[in-house]
Amino acid sequence: MKLGCIGDDFTGSSDLANTLAKGGMKTVQFTGIPSSPVPSDVEAGVVALKSRSIPVKDAVAQSLAALDWLKAQGCTQFLFKYCSTFDSTQDGNIGPVADALADALGAHKVIVCPAFPGTGRSIYQGHLFVNDQLLNECGMQNHPLTPMTDADIRRWMSFQSQYGVGHVPAQTVFNGANAIRASLEAQHALGHRHLVVDAIRDEDLFEIGKAAKDLPLITGGSGIALGLPANFGCTASPVAWTGQAGKAIALSGSCSIATREQVAHHATNSPTREINAADVIEGRLSALDVAEWLLSQDGIPLAFSSADPEVVKQVQTTFGREKSATALEGFFADVARICVERGVTRVITAGGETSGAIVEGLSLKTLEIGPEIDPGVPALRASESLVVALKSGNFGAKDFFEKANSVLSGDV
Numbered sequence: 001m002k003l004g005c006i007g008d009d010f011t012g013s014s015d016l017a018n019t020l021a022k023g024g025m026k027t028v029q030f031t032g033i034p035s036s037p038v039p040s041d042v043e044a045g046v047v048a049l050k051s052r053s054i055p056v057k058d059a060v061a062q063s064l065a066a067l068d069w070l071k072a073q074g075c076t077q078f079l080f081k082y083c084s085t086f087d088s089t090q091d092g093n094i095g096p097v098a099d100a101l102a103d104a105l106g107a108h109k110v111i112v113c114p115a116f117p118g119t120g121r122s123i124y125q126g127h128l129f130v131n132d133q134l135l136n137e138c139g140m141q142n143h144p145l146t147p148m149t150d151a152d153i154r155r156w157m158s159f160q161s162q163y164g165v166g167h168v169p170a171q172t173v174f175n176g177a178n179a180i181r182a183s184l185e186a187q188h189a190l191g192h193r194h195l196v197v198d199a200i201r202d203e204d205l206f207e208i209g210k211a212a213k214d215l216p217l218i219t220g221g222s223g224i225a226l227g228l229p230a231n232f233g234c235t236a237s238p239v240a241w242t243g244q245a246g247k248a249i250a251l252s253g254s255c256s257i258a259t260r261e262q263v264a265h266h267a268t269n270s271p272t273r274e275i276n277a278a279d280v281i282e283g284r285l286s287a288l289d290v291a292e293w294l295l296s297q298d299g300i301p302l303a304f305s306s307a308d309p310e311v312v313k314q315v316q317t318t319f320g321r322e323k324s325a326t327a328l329e330g331f332f333a334d335v336a337r338i339c340v341e342r343g344v345t346r347v348i349t350a351g352g353e354t355s356g357a358i359v360e361g362l363s364l365k366t367l368e369i370g371p372e373i374d375p376g377v378p379a380l381r382a383s384e385s386l387v388v389a390l391k392s393g394n395f396g397a398k399d400f401f402e403k404a405n406s407v408l409s410g411d412v
């Protein structure tokens with residue numbers, strides 16, 4: 001392998017793998033650190049961790065273990081993938097993990113760039129925008145686990161990292177790879193180690209990618225990977241896929257605005273069942289009950305706990321944030337496991353943490369990357385009889401669940 005990637009959640013890892021595969025790199029996503037050898041033709045490996053919201057020391061330890069494994073596979077450059085909305089708390093994991101990886105690799109100019117213009121995430125003057133809104137005004141301020149209350153990525157990173165945080169402004173980025181390289185050097189000379197790089201358009205990310213050719217460590221959203229395959233001599237090419245027949249289900253624990261719209265849309269033409277969080281947490285609703293309901297429905301039945309911020313807040317006030325999340329994630333993992341044991345072949349999930357729990361619950365070790373369903377969401381093959389789509393909370397068109405099913409089944 002050439003490019004070694006560490007993703008802090010599962011949907012985000014598939015988002016990154018999608019970008020690399022589209023760029024022509026033979027890419028595989030691993031659930032945690034694999035125990036079996038990797039086929040020799042794999043050029044980029046994404047180790048998907050569920051480390052976004054776990055204690056800092058665990059996130060650091062898991063990321064360093066992933067780095068060691070990727071190094072042992074021969075990788076020469078490393079990418080730490082986090083969310084394009086920089087999901088973390090003030091004392092969250094992005095800074096400490098980036099610090100630890102930078103120390104381990106002796107990396108002193110570390111790009112920090114969560115931009116993903118294809119989904120409306122841009123960085124200007126060090127501030128992260130989602131479409132025309134600042135990050136902290138776009139709905140992310142209500143995120144159930146990582147409420148983002150500040151759009152200044154330089155400031156947010158400074159809370160988390162022990163190293164100086166610098167900035168490469170858009171005007172420099174617009175001048176191309178050489179100018180970016182010079183600015184990274186100048187920022188480094190000023191004593192900064194993590195360098196927030198503005199990026200507004202895909203063109204910017206391609207130039208940043210070129211400038212990053214010789215850097216051991218890059219951090220960011222999937223957009224930062226746009227320019228990397230070319231550095232390894234790869235060229236964009238269509239991704240192969242064989243559709244999967246059989247029965248589909250959809251599961252959503254994402255409470256994002258986009259997912260709630262997709263759930264509401266799906267309810268207009270498909271069987272949907274709302275999961276009441278308190279019923280799950282207090283043991284009144286079993287995974288078997290919901291699995292049997294899903295199995296009894298035609299089309300693409302959807303079970304969801306997706307709820308408005310006020311409802312989520314009330315659940316968290318009553319039961320605690322962690323307890324609610326753990327109970328719901330475990331519940332969806334159990335539902336998915338029962339469904340797959342009983343013959344489901346296509347599983348569509350929404351929400352990073354939720355998808356992570358489901359992938360772990362299904363013991364999916366290696367995911368082969370298929371074609372893109374919507375920006376940032378590829379079809380994935382888990383085995384000869386199981387395909388999945390893992391949707392990040394804020395991604396996907398209104399009719400995502402139908403679209404995903406069509407791509408997974410090979411109908412488009």
Ligand SMILES: Nc1ncnc2c1ncn2[C@@H]1O[C@H](COP(=O)(O)OP(=O)(O)OP(=O)(O)O)[C@@H](O)[C@H]1O
Pocket residue numbers: 011087143144145253254255256259277305306307311312313315316324325326328329350351352353354355391392393394
């Ligand atoms: N009704 C609910 N009440 C309280 N918590 C909920 C409810 N529904 C889901 N949750 C929890 O909220 C969290 C949602 O996070 P998840 O990562 O799955 O979605 P997301 O944040 O929208 O996605 P992403 O991380 O990809 O942006 C999960 O831990 C989930 O279990």
Ligand SMILES: O=C(O)[C@@H](O)C(=O)CO
Pocket residue numbers: 009011012013015016082083084085116221222352376392393
């Ligand atoms: O970068 C993103 O927005 C996604 O890949 C993700 O990580 C959401 O969980």
